[in-house]
Amino acid sequence: DAGITQSPRHKVTETGTPVTLRCHQTENHRYMYWYRQDPGHGLRLIHYSYGVKDTDKGEVSDGYSVSRSKTEDFLLTLESATSSQTSVYFCAINGGLGTEAFFGQGTRLTVV
Amino acid sequence: GENVEQHPSTLSVQEGDSAVIKCTYSDSASNYFPWYKQELGKGPQLIIDIRSNVGEKKDQRIAVTLNKTAKHFSLHITETQPEDSAVYFCAASIAETSGSRLTFGEGTQLTVNP
Numbered sequence: 001d002a003g004i005t006q007s008p009r010h011k012v013t014e015t016g017t018p019v020t021l022r023c024h025q026t027e028n029h030r031y032m033y034w035y036r037q038d039p040g041h042g043l044r045l046i047h048y049s050y051g052v053k054d055t056d057k058g059e060v061s062d063g064y065s066v067s068r069s070k071t072e073d074f075l076l077t078l079e080s081a082t083s084s085q086t087s088v089y090f091c092a093i094n095g096g097l098g099t100e101a102f103f104g105q106g107t108r109l110t111v112v
Numbered sequence: 113g114e115n116v117e118q119h120p121s122t123l124s125v126q127e128g129d130s131a132v133i134k135c136t137y138s139d140s141a142s143n144y145f146p147w148y149k150q151e152l153g154k155g156p157q158l159i160i161d162i163r164s165n166v167g168e169k170k171d172q173r174i175a176v177t178l179n180k181t182a183k184h185f186s187l188h189i190t191e192t193q194p195e196d197s198a199v200y201f202c203a204a205s206i207a208e209t210s211g212s213r214l215t216f217g218e219g220t221q222l223t224v225n226p
Contacts, residue, residue, distance in 0.1 A: 042201055
């Protein structure tokens with residue numbers, strides 16, 4: 001298995017609180033991604049990174065920010081959590097253009 | 113942007129039968145088409161992929177076909193087994209752009225009945 005660790009694996013938080021999810025990789029891959037998975041929508045890209053301090057928005061970026069200060073870590077922050085952000089969040093990595101993307105185990109986030 | 117549609121949303125087959133899942137995409141510039149299998153409680157895992165310069169690719173019981181003109185691609189699983197039961201996702205991307213910014217279909221829940 002690719003060395004990807006997501007933390008926490010489960011989290012329940014209250015509406016309006018900030019939340020940070022962490023993705024840690026040991027593969028030294030350049031590209032990292034955050035997706036969310038919701039019933040009926042498949043996986044949708046939130047943000048991605050193509051290098052340290054290089055990030056860009058995906059399809060559903062509103063309400064989310066990211067940071068990548070080291071190759072191995074990609075953080076996803078919900079500045080003020082809302083119930084619509086209740087979802088399963090997956091981190092993915094890949095080493096080059098058009099190569100296999102490896103996914104983490106996911107973080108189940110519930111906003112109450 | 114790219115839009116990927118996947119059918120059917122659920123598929124139930126008897127063990128040993130074949131299963132076919134179909135996807136269409138909208139962006140003619142897309143050139144990389146992976147298929148992922150997701151088991152309950154786990155992240156998606158790549159099972160096969162195809163690039164636009166190839167019409168068909170096979171790996172044991174799994175095959176993928178691509179029709180660039182019609183902008184559709186399909187996953188074929190032969191001799192299905194109960195362990196093939198999972199959710200399958202198709203995806204599309206433009207390989208030359210920033211990494212694998214994948215656009216996924218909505219998924220197909222495949223159930224293989226013993």
